[in-house]
Amino acid sequence: MKDKEILERSRTRVIDAVAQNMNLYGVTPSIGRLYGLLFFSDKPLTLDEMKEELGMSKTSMSTSVRSLLDLNMVEKVWVKGVRKDLYAVEEDWYQSFFDFFTIKWRTGITMNITAIEKSIAELQEVLSNPDTSEEIRELAQIDHLKLEKALEYYEWLNRLVDSFETKEILDFIPIDKKKDLVE
Amino acid sequence: MKDKEILERSRTRVIDAVAQNMNLYGVTPSIGRLYGLLFFSDKPLTLDEMKEELGMSKTSMSTSVRSLLDLNMVEKVWVKGVRKDLYAVEEDWYQSFFDFFTIKWRTGITMNITAIEKSIAELQEVLSNPDTSEEIRELAQIDHLKLEKALEYYEWLNRLVDSFETKEILDFIPIDKKKDLVE
DNA sequence: TAGTACGTTCAGTAATTTCTGTACGTACTA
DNA sequence: TAGTACGTACAGAAATTACTGAACGTACTA
Numbered sequence: 001m002k003d004k005e006i007l008e009r010s011r012t013r014v015i016d017a018v019a020q021n022m023n024l025y026g027v028t029p030s031i032g033r034l035y036g037l038l039f040f041s042d043k044p045l046t047l048d049e050m051k052e053e054l055g056m057s058k059t060s061m062s063t064s065v066r067s068l069l070d071l072n073m074v075e076k077v078w079v080k081g082v083r084k085d086l087y088a089v090e091e092d093w094y095q096s097f098f099d100f101f102t103i104k105w106r107t108g109i110t111m112n113i114t115a116i117e118k119s120i121a122e123l124q125e126v127l128s129n130p131d132t133s134e135e136i137r138e139l140a141q142i143d144h145l146k147l148e149k150a151l152e153y154y155e156w157l158n159r160l161v162d163s164f165e166t167k168e169i170l171d172f173i174p175i176d177k178k179k180d181l182v183e
Numbered sequence: 184m185k186d187k188e189i190l191e192r193s194r195t196r197v198i199d200a201v202a203q204n205m206n207l208y209g210v211t212p213s214i215g216r217l218y219g220l221l222f223f224s225d226k227p228l229t230l231d232e233m234k235e236e237l238g239m240s241k242t243s244m245s246t247s248v249r250s251l252l253d254l255n256m257v258e259k260v261w262v263k264g265v266r267k268d269l270y271a272v273e274e275d276w277y278q279s280f281f282d283f284f285t286i287k288w289r290t291g292i293t294m295n296i297t298a299i300e301k302s303i304a305e306l307q308e309v310l311s312n313p314d315t316s317e318e319i320r321e322l323a324q325i326d327h328l329k330l331e332k333a334l335e336y337y338e339w340l341n342r343l344v345d346s347f348e349t350k351e352i353l354d355f356i357p358i359d360k361k362k363d364l365v366e
Numbered sequence: 367t368a369g370t371a372c373g374t375t376c377a378g379t380a381a382t383t384t385c386t387g388t389a390c391g392t393a394c395t396a
Numbered sequence: 397t398a399g400t401a402c403g404t405a406c407a408g409a410a411a412t413t414a415c416t417g418a419a420c421g422t423a424c425t426a
Contacts, residue, residue, distance in 0.1 A: 028383090028384070030384075030385085056385075056386085057385065057386050057387075058386095058387095059385075059386065059387075060384080060385055060386075063384095063385090083393095083394075
């Protein structure tokens with residue numbers, strides 16, 4: 001049966017590409033392939049089915065699915081009468097994209113802003129002290145300036161992530177290609 | 184000398200945060216710390232200075248700097264009379280951000296679009312063949328639909344990256360906080 | 367031209383990450 | 397209540413990635 005092979009190959013090609021792409025975003029290739037499997041599956045899958053399909057351990061399936069859940073890329077599905085946990089992909093890829101980067105970036109941004117603000121405060125302390133030597137004062141001033149610029153950048157990034165989280169970015173880059181239609 | 188320590192500590196804190204953040208984007212912590220070092224440095228550094236400062240091998244410095252160069256986050260600086268190569272950070276963090284994601288994402292997007300288009304073509308081939316069994320036809324149709332949706336998503340992502348590359352995103356999310364001033 | 371200073375290539379090593387199998391806890395079933 | 401089916405923690409194994417040091421090529425220097 002040749003056709004079946006063609007379908008299979010067409011899936012595999014896309015799954016590989018998607019997995020590689022997700023890997024670029026810091027997701028393990030295995031997790032990426034699992035996502036691909038779920039993406040093409042016509043029904044939610046159990047851990048055992050995934051294990052079977054990917055030839056990996058159940059433990060791996062468990063932890064991988066959990067990662068995808070944490071990123072809101074996969075959801076737990078409840079089906080009457082089925083005892084095993086079932087999982088399916090979040091169908092809306094835009095939503096997944098926004099969730100992924102909101103979740104992933106927000107932490108980093110917050111951490112950076114906190115660190116920078118703390119350091120700025122320390123530098124200001126040094127600068128406001130009349131006993132500070134001229135040499136130190138100059139160094140502190142330079143660093144202070146750099147940190148202020150960095151802070152501004154992270155605040156901008158925060159606003160970018162806001163526009164992901166609220167989906168307002170879609171007002172600027174609409175899904176519908178005809179962006180300039182309104183004008 | 185207490186003040187010097189404070190300055191040092193304030194730098195280290197930010198460098199660590201930045202490195203951790205970059206790690207989130209798929210950059211090695213070592214490379215992140217190197218970037219931090221260059222960020223705070225008041226002058227361009229040589230490989231030997233970096234090696235000294237970070238306590239790592241020159242080989243590592245060479246490859247790490249190359250990575251940062253590839254991402255346009257660091258640039259080679261030429262100074263009259265200095266034989267060694269000198270490197271400094273790209274001062275404009277927004278530019279670095281845009282370059283980073285343009286470079287990193289574009290490849291993945293292109294790869295995915297290619298793969299998806301190829302698979303779609305194959306599926307259409309199967310679908311247009313009158314000998315195709317009803318069972319196969321149905322499967323192909325479902326996959327085809329999924330791939331069309333995925334394609335739409337990647338094309339959207341491509342437009343998002345376009346807005347990074349052209350910096351048009353700054354029209355929507357301005358660096359200057361007062362976004363709604365014009366209205 | 368020989369000598370030296372530099373950056374990089376490459377093969378091997380170290381460190382980290384990912385994966386597996388066993389053991390365990392919980393919840394449903396008879 | 398005992399038994400079974402399930403998901404997950406955890407420790408060790410396998411695979412991958414990051415790092416190093418020696419050797420090499422190139423270009424400047426005397």
